[in-house]
Amino acid sequence: xxxxxxxxxxxxxxxxxxxxxxxxxxxxxxxxxxxxxxxxxxxxxxxxxxxxxxxxxxxxxxxxxxxxxxxxxxxxxxxxxxxxxxxxxxxxxxxxxxxxxxxxxxxxxxxxxxxxxxxxxxxxxxxxxxxxxxxxxxxxxxxxxxxxxxxxxxxxxxxxxxxxxxxxxxxxxxxxxxxxxxxxxxxxxxxxxxxxxxxxxxxxxxxxxxxxxxxxxxxxxxxxxxxxxxxxxxxxxxxxxxxxxxxxxxxxxxxxxxxxxxxxxxxxxxxxxxxxxxxxxxxxxxxxxxxxxxxxxxxxxxxxxxxxxxxxxxxxxxxxxxxxxxxxxxxxxxxxxxxxxxxxxxxxxxxxxxxxxxxxxxxxxxxxxxxxxxx
Amino acid sequence: xxxxxxxxxxxxxxxxxxxxxxxxxxxxxxxxxxxxxxxxxxxxxxxxxxxxxxxxxxxxxxxxxxxxxxxxxxxxxxxxxxxxxxxxxxxxxxxxxxxxxxxxxxxxxxxxxxxxxxxxxxxxxxxxxxxxxxxxxxxxxxxxxxxxxxxxxxxxxxxxxxxxxxxxxxxxxxxxxxxxxxxxxxxxxxxxxxxxxxxxxxxxxxxxxxxxxxxxxxxxxxxxxxxxxxxxxxxxxxxxxxxxxxxxxxxxxxxxxxxxxxxxxxxxxxxxxxxxxxxxxxxxxxxxxxxxxxxxxxxxxxxxxxxxxxxxxxxxxxxxxxxxxxxxxxxxxxxxxxxxxxxxxxxxxxxxxxxxxxxxxxxxxxxxxxxxxxxxxxxxxxxxxxxxxxxxxxxxxxxxxxxxxxxxxxxxxxxxxxxxxxxxxxxxxxxxxxxxxxxxxxxxxxxxxxxxxxxxxxxxxxxxxxxxxxxxxxxxxxxxxxxxxxxxxxxxxxxxxxxxxxxxxxxxxxxxxxxxxxxxxxxxxxxxxxxxxxxxxxxxxxxxxxxxxxxxxxxxxxxxxxxx
Numbered sequence: 049x050x051x052x053x054x055x056x057x058x059x060x061x062x063x064x065x066x067x068x069x070x071x072x073x074x075x076x077x078x079x080x081x082x083x084x085x086x087x088x089x090x091x092x093x094x095x096x097x098x099x100x101x102x103x104x105x106x107x108x109x110x111x112x113x114x115x116x117x118x119x120x121x122x123x124x125x126x127x128x129x130x131x132x133x134x135x136x137x138x139x140x141x142x143x144x145x146x147x148x149x150x151x152x153x154x155x156x157x158x159x160x161x162x163x164x165x166x167x168x169x170x171x172x173x174x175x176x177x178x179x180x181x182x183x184x185x186x187x188x189x190x191x192x193x194x195x196x197x198x199x200x201x202x203x204x205x206x207x208x209x210x211x212x213x214x215x216x217x218x219x220x221x222x223x224x225x226x227x228x229x230x231x232x233x234x235x236x237x238x239x240x241x242x243x244x245x246x247x248x249x250x251x252x253x254x255x256x257x258x259x260x261x262x263x264x265x266x267x268x269x270x271x272x273x274x275x276x277x278x279x280x281x282x283x284x285x286x287x288x289x290x291x292x293x294x295x296x297x298x299x300x301x302x303x304x305x306x307x308x309x310x311x312x313x314x315x316x317x318x319x320x321x322x323x324x325x326x327x328x329x330x331x332x333x334x335x336x337x338x339x340x341x342x343x344x345x346x347x348x349x350x351x352x353x354x355x356x357x358x359x360x361x362x363x364x365x366x367x368x369x370x371x372x373x374x375x376x377x378x379x380x381x382x383x384x385x386x387x388x389x390x391x392x393x394x395x396x397x398x399x400x401x402x403x404x405x406x407x408x409x410x411x412x413x414x415x416x417x418x419x420x421x422x423x
Numbered sequence: 424x425x426x427x428x429x430x431x432x433x434x435x436x437x438x439x440x441x442x443x444x445x446x447x448x449x450x451x452x453x454x455x456x457x458x459x460x461x462x463x464x465x466x467x468x469x470x471x472x473x474x475x476x477x478x479x480x481x482x483x484x485x486x487x488x489x490x491x492x493x494x495x496x497x498x499x500x501x502x503x504x505x506x507x508x509x510x511x512x513x514x515x516x517x518x519x520x521x522x523x524x525x526x527x528x529x530x531x532x533x534x535x536x537x538x539x540x541x542x543x544x545x546x547x548x549x550x551x552x553x554x555x556x557x558x559x560x561x562x563x564x565x566x567x568x569x570x571x572x573x574x575x576x577x578x579x580x581x582x583x584x585x586x587x588x589x590x591x592x593x594x595x596x597x598x599x600x601x602x603x604x605x606x607x608x609x610x611x612x613x614x615x616x617x618x619x620x621x622x623x624x625x626x627x628x629x630x631x632x633x634x635x636x637x638x639x640x641x642x643x644x645x646x647x648x649x650x651x652x653x654x655x656x657x658x659x660x661x662x663x664x665x666x667x668x669x670x671x672x673x674x675x676x677x678x679x680x681x682x683x684x685x686x687x688x689x690x691x692x693x694x695x696x697x698x699x700x701x702x703x704x705x706x707x708x709x710x711x712x713x714x715x716x717x718x719x720x721x722x723x724x725x726x727x728x729x730x731x732x733x734x735x736x737x738x739x740x741x742x743x744x745x746x747x748x749x750x751x752x753x754x755x756x757x758x759x760x761x762x763x764x765x766x767x768x769x770x771x772x773x774x775x776x777x778x779x780x781x782x783x784x785x786x787x788x789x790x791x792x793x794x795x796x797x798x799x800x801x802x803x804x805x806x807x808x809x810x811x812x813x814x815x816x817x818x819x820x821x822x823x824x825x826x827x828x829x830x831x832x833x834x835x836x837x838x839x840x841x842x843x844x845x846x847x848x849x850x851x852x853x854x855x856x857x858x859x860x861x862x863x864x865x866x867x868x869x870x871x872x873x874x875x876x877x878x879x880x881x882x883x884x885x886x887x888x889x890x891x892x893x894x895x896x897x898x899x900x901x902x903x904x905x906x907x908x909x910x911x912x913x914x915x916x917x918x919x920x921x922x923x924x925x926x927x928x929x930x931x932x933x934x935x936x937x938x939x940x941x942x943x944x945x946x947x948x949x950x951x952x953x954x955x956x957x958x959x960x961x962x963x964x965x966x967x968x969x970x971x972x973x974x975x976x977x978x979x980x981x982x983x984x985x986x987x
Contacts, residue, residue: 106880107883108883127883127888128884129885129887129888129889130886131884133884135881137875137881138877141875142881143881143882143896144878144900154882154887154895155885158885158886158887159886199881202881
């Protein structure tokens with residue numbers, strides 16, 4: 049049932065609550081184009097507007113301004129029941145007075161399908177999600193994971209053009225969450241339904257999405273595929289929100305002949321890739337992920353160039369985490385598959401290094417913030 | 424989180440319009456008329472002389488004194504009963520609980536007459552056992568009867584709060600070294616302060632609004648409600664009645680507003696969902712025997728009152744001539760009360776479903792649909808219980824004894840009085856509806872707040888319209904509240920008196936009014952027999968309503984499971 053329909057466009061979508069002094073902007077001019085069959089995640093800390101954005105797409109909130117277009121048709125004035133979308137709720141929202149079968153059949157009955165059609169459609173979807181044996185159970189007799197699957201089945205069985213997920217995995221334990229992630233992704237790929245997934249969990253966003261929309265304070269910070277937001281974040285905020293980061297002090301940032309940026313870190317000149325505003329920034333910082341940094345013991349008693357004092361070491365078996373005090377700031381380094389005897393102990397001087405290709409120059413956070421305020 | 428952003432659908436708009444129209448005619452218009460009539464000479468003399476005129480001032484003082492005394496005693500008793508129920512282990516707990524709740528749906532006069540028979544000047548206990556001849560008529564009798572009638576409100580209120588207190592709070596206190604008495608003083612009591620305030624205010628409203636007991640047992644102790652009643656039945660002066668009604672309306676509404684929007688918001692009792700342990704029980708022998716003594720005494724008193732009512736219905740004159748007889752019932756069922764039984768039951772049965780659905784509709788609009796002004800809507804729905812029944816009855820008599828006209832055009836027909844269509848029964852149904860829908864509204868709101876709004880959104884996202892979602896999802900989920908709303912509406916309609924006194928006509932004879940007439944004549948045998956008839960009617964028909972609603976619920980569900 050893969051189809052070419054389900055292309056969703058969101059144009060300058062804005063939501064303001066209250067008015068006058070108490071006015072709160074929940075979503076500010078969100079624009080986004082989602083291709084048929086694409087899996088897009090809205091990611092951000094709580095209060096960033098991601099859920100409000102999703103609820104406007106679903107029709108549960110009326111936008112203050114802006115448009116939601118599905119295959120070219122404007123949906124804004126359409127009530128939720130008229131929109132060809134399915135939603136999976138954080139609380140699952142199963143109808144407690146109906147069995148699993150009746151929950152899944154609900155949307156089909158609203159569509160006035162014949163009971164024979166309903167029976168086979170429901171049986172099919174329950175089978176595909178290994179829920180057949182639970183058809184006559186009440187929702188409160190199911191485990192969290194089972195309820196989650198019923199909620200998904202109920203939303204999918206009506207064959208919506210768009211599936212919306214509002215933090216559906218946040219009530220599950222870690223193991224189940226990882227398992228459901230894979231299940232959701234497989235089903236979505238198989239059916240090719242355009243999907244929008246809201247979460248504050250970066251692991252979920254990274255592992256599920258074709259593209260990630262990182263939101264902060266009602267605005268979009270970055271739209272990109274998982275590799276882009278991780279390796280080439282648009283801002284210090286994105287870098288910090290997704291994964292762990294080191295932001296190293298740099299000197300003498302200038303444009304290199306290669307088109308990249310040339311910076312000096314710890315007395316070493318490097319050629320690194322840079323975000324577009326980084327070179328005009330007064331104090332750019334260099335993003336290096338902890339796993340990109342390697343650490344070796346140094347013979348010197350005082351730290352020299354590209355060296356620092358080990359202030360903390362945590363051994364995890366499969367990796368070891370160092371905290372180094374350096375002139376470029378406190379550096380976190382994760383060294384995987386460590387040899388126990390070679391671990392540098394606390395108080396000793398260690399040399400750190402990283403591949404310049406794994407680094408990314410960013411304008412500092414405070415400058416970006418003031419720039420936004422001026423807008 | 425309510426769907427604060429979505430526009431109102433057509434179903435919501437129609438429902439809102441309906442609610443506003445119904446509330447407008449059933450309560451707002453009569454109240455407005457009370458205020459208008461109280462500006463006419465005899466009424467405005469009362470209102471403007473409220474503080475200067477000695478007689479009026481004394482009536483106001485009597486009313487407030489009664490309100491405060493009953494509210495205080497009722498709250499204390501309610502708390503002792505609730506605390507015993509929640510924190511003391513003893514045999515027969517359940518039975519005690521049920522007996523404590525019985526007075527809530529008691530017929531009017533059952534308490535007053537039984538107390539007179541038991542504790543009055545020639546009371547079976549006061550004179551019969553102790554040869555003591557106290558005077559019950561007046562303040563002491565009123566306080567006793569009203570406290571007994573209304574303490575269950577405080578009991579329920581405080582019991583609910585005590586049960587929702589997290590037991591871990593007590594455990595935290597004791598792990599910090601506090602003994603049980605200290606925990607009681609420093610943890611339990613402070614957390615219940617909003618509950619005490621709320622109970623006090625509710626009891627205050629109930630006792631200043633009461634009319635039945637001041638008529639029967641008040642003697643020379645006149646309160647605003649009984650004075651307004653006399654203005655209609657003795658002075659035949661509507662404006663005078665409106666004046667006293669305004670004086671009664673004001674404190675009642677103010678206290679109601681304080682109770683709803685201040686005392687309830689102060690509540691710090693958190694509902695954690697998962698009680699994390701068992702409540703600490705009272706083990707001190709002294710505390711336990713004190714609590715159990717008070718509880719047993721009060722519960723025995725309630726049993727004694729009902730025993731008197733039942734026995735009194737089957738003997739000649741209880742306490743004087745205890746010979747078994749069916750003569751009271753023969754007299755009542757032989758013609759005196761037949762019409763009243765039929766009419767009362769019939770009108771209550773018509774009002775019950777209307778009140779039930781109306782209450783659910785307001786609850787649903789308040790919790791789910793209305794964004795701005797949901798508190799105002801909630802308040803409008805609660806007016807029927809906030810306004811004293813006497814005031815409503817007089818307001819109806821003023822408003823509906825003639826057709827309501829605007830610029831010469833009749834917008835509402837004459838529905839009250841003997842000359843009205845259907846003998847004035849429509850006004851009585853209207854009063855039943857507006858008086859009893861607030862209970863359904865409250866339980867509906869409580870239940871809706873427990874239901875995740877996402878459940879209704881899920882229905883919408885699966886393609887169901889607003890009306891369909893209300894019918895297929897919301898109504899079945901609040902059916903418990905609906906049922907309890909129906910039961911309450913029926914019981915309350917059957918036992919309501921104060922507004923009805925002003926609306927009965929030769930064609931619409933009402934049971935509670937018959938009881939008043941018999942009590943007034945001192946024919947207590949008939950009063951007790953009528954109370955028994957009323958109790959049996961409520962139990963039998965209430966049970967049938969219960970069965971009927973459960974039955975239809977199943978048949979509503981059946982098509983939904985046919986697909987299996």
